[in-house]
Amino acid sequence: MDTPLVIPVFIPHSGCPHQCAFCNQSIITSQKKYLPSPKEIDTIIGQYLAYKGNRSRVELAFFGGTFLGLPDQDIVWLLEKIRPYVENQTIHGIRFSTRPDTITDQKLELIAPYGVSLVELGVQSMTDSVLEQSNRGHSSLDTRRAIGLLKAYELQVGVQVMVGLPNDSKDQLIDSTKQVAALGPDVARIYPLMVLRGSLLAQWYKKGSYTPLGLEQSVFLVKEMYKIFNRANVAVIRMGLQASEMMDDGTQVLAGPWHPAFGHLVLSALAYDQVCEKLGKFFMLSQGNLVDRVNGVKHVLLGVHPRFESRLRGDKNSNLKKLGKEYPGLSFSIQTNDRLMLGEVDIQKALPRD
Ligand code: SF4
Numbered sequence: 001m002d003t004p005l006v007i008p009v010f011i012p013h014s015g016c017p018h019q020c021a022f023c024n025q026s027i028i029t030s031q032k033k034y035l036p037s038p039k040e041i042d043t044i045i046g047q048y049l050a051y052k053g054n055r056s057r058v059e060l061a062f063f064g065g066t067f068l069g070l071p072d073q074d075i076v077w078l079l080e081k082i083r084p085y086v087e088n089q090t091i092h093g094i095r096f097s098t099r100p101d102t103i104t105d106q107k108l109e110l111i112a113p114y115g116v117s118l119v120e121l122g123v124q125s126m127t128d129s130v131l132e133q134s135n136r137g138h139s140s141l142d143t144r145r146a147i148g149l150l151k152a153y154e155l156q157v158g159v160q161v162m163v164g165l166p167n168d169s170k171d172q173l174i175d176s177t178k179q180v181a182a183l184g185p186d187v188a189r190i191y192p193l194m195v196l197r198g199s200l201l202a203q204w205y206k207k208g209s210y211t212p213l214g215l216e217q218s219v220f221l222v223k224e225m226y227k228i229f230n231r232a233n234v235a236v237i238r239m240g241l242q243a244s245e246m247m248d249d250g251t252q253v254l255a256g257p258w259h260p261a262f263g264h265l266v267l268s269a270l271a272y273d274q275v276c277e278k279l280g281k282f283f284m285l286s287q288g289n290l291v292d293r294v295n296g297v298k299h300v301l302l303g304v305h306p307r308f309e310s311r312l313r314g315d316k317n318s319n320l321k322k323l324g325k326e327y328p329g330l331s332f333s334i335q336t337n338d339r340l341m342l343g344e345v346d347i348q349k350a351l352p353r354d
Contacts, residue, residue, distance in 0.1 A: 004057035007048040007091070009041055011065035011078075018066075018099070021134045021166065024198035024252070035074060041081055049090070059093040059117065060085070066122075068102035072110060079114035086115040093117030097160065101138040103146035108153045118186070119150055120158030125165055126176040133167045135200065140179070147183045157185040158237075163221045164193035164213040164257065166204065170221065177225045181232035188229050189238040192218040194256030202254055215265075218257035223269045239263035261315070268314040272322060274345050275302060275312070279327070299331050303346035306336040312345060 012034060016025055036044070045060070052058060060082055068075065085091040095118040103121070125131055126140040143159075150157045159180050163173060180188070195205045195212055204210035213221070222239050229236050240262025259265060279300070304312045312334055313319055323332045340346055 002055055002057070004059045004092070005048060005052050005055045006095075007045055007058065007060045008063045009036060009044055009060060009078075011035065011062045011067060011070070011096075016066045016069050016099075018135070018137045019200070020136055021200040021204070022162075022193055022196065024196040024202075035078070038081055041078075045085065045091075057092050058090065059095055060091050062094070062096035065097075066099050066102060067096035068098040068107045068111075075107075075110060079111060079116075083114060091115075095120065095158070097122060097158075099138060100142040100146040103149050105149070108149065108155075112153070116155060118156040118158055120160055120187075120189070121146055121150075121185075123159045123180055124162045125168065125173075126179040127168065127172045130165050130168045130172060130176075134165055143180075144183065147185065151184070156187070157183075158187045158189065159183075159185040159234075160189045160191060161225070162191050162193050163218055163225065166201070166210050173221060174224060174228070177228045181228050181234050184232075185234055187235045187237045190222050190225055190236060191238075191241060192222065192257045192262065194241070194258060195254040197252045197254055205255055212256045215257040215259055219262070219265045219269055222262075222266045223273075226266060226270065239266045264311065265315060267311045268319055271308070271312045271345065272314065272319045275319070275323065276326070278345055278347055298329065299333070300347060302332060302334050303337045303340055304334060305340045305342050305344065306338055308343060308345075309334060309336050 019025070049058070062078065070078075079094070082091060082094055086094070092115075094114060094116045096116070097120040100121050100123060103119070121143060123143050124134065124136060126143065128139050131139060147157050147159075161177065161180060168176075192213065193201075195201050195210070201210055205212070226236050226239065240259065302312060314322070320332050320334070324330070337346070
């Protein structure tokens with residue numbers, strides 16, 4: 001199936017009764033109005049449909065809030081507003097994000113008639129002490145129950161998890177990711193934690209009791225999470241915040257591993273690991289280091305499908321530079337080859353020393 005056109009409709013956080021340590025919803029809600037008007041929704045849909053092109057599927061996503069935390073009349077109002085578009089098959093599916101503890105039989109019965117296809121849960125972590133430290137107000141058990149219930153209602157499940165939460169550790173994060181993956185969600189989003197002005201986390205950051213992850217560390221951890229999801233056949237549909245998902249005012253982000261192409265950095269790091277693995281096999285590592293083993297070889301040509309070239313190259317050729325440092329005595333270059341499979345890295349040639 002081709003990638004659907006996703007029409008985003010922003011639902012402010014106003015309905016949320018919680019105060020997570022990393023959220024600054026009080027600021028957001030003081031600046032934004034509550035729900036979009038019917039006219040605004042029609043306008044957004046019309047604007048996005050103009051860019052549909054030849055895509056066969058269109059989905060509407062309510063972003064930004066705890067959808068099932070809204071009062072029932074608002075949930076019904078929003079879904080009723082979209083219903084004609086679903087009935088005339090202009091829109092083929094609705095998705096939204098919500099907290100795990102808002103998933104109940106009553107809410108799922110409420111939304112059942114409206115063509116909701118996917119529900120994304122703000123899981124964040126499966127480590128209860130980490131959830132508690134972040135004032136999430138729900139437990140890992142809520143997530144287990146929620147995913148079980150969504151599957152019972154035959155809804156697709158998305159999970160959103162965070163890296164860099166207060167008091168989290170690498171081991172806890174890996175274990176948490178494995179637990180989430182084992183619950184069998186369909187898709188996952190991985191977000192590095194940012195320190196937002198006005199949040200409790202910002203106070204901890206200013207006092208020095210919370211230090212955000214560095215960019216490199218975040219990329220490494222998200223890469224490991226990606227691998228876990230990948231092995232469990234969970235599609236990772238986003239890593240890092242999009243620029244449009246940041247606050248309207250960039251000054252709201254005080255600190256954190258922000259990068260406009262965070263996902264690309266992770267995919268490049270994965271490509272780097274792939275090359276290292278291939279090199280190990282290519283040169284038949286036994287004892288000793290690589291330079292000893294590649295006696296007679298000075299240049300390695302890496303083959304890749306044209307669409308994966310930039311990923312293999314890395315940001316500003318960082319992967320090639322890193323390979324040169326990791327394997328002194330060798331230089332590397334890339335040759336594209338459209339006969340290779342997407343994502344495949346091939347060591348095409350190892351040229352001998354002069
Ligand atoms: S549940 Fe979501 S909207 Fe509510 S406080 Fe936490 S992060 Fe903010």
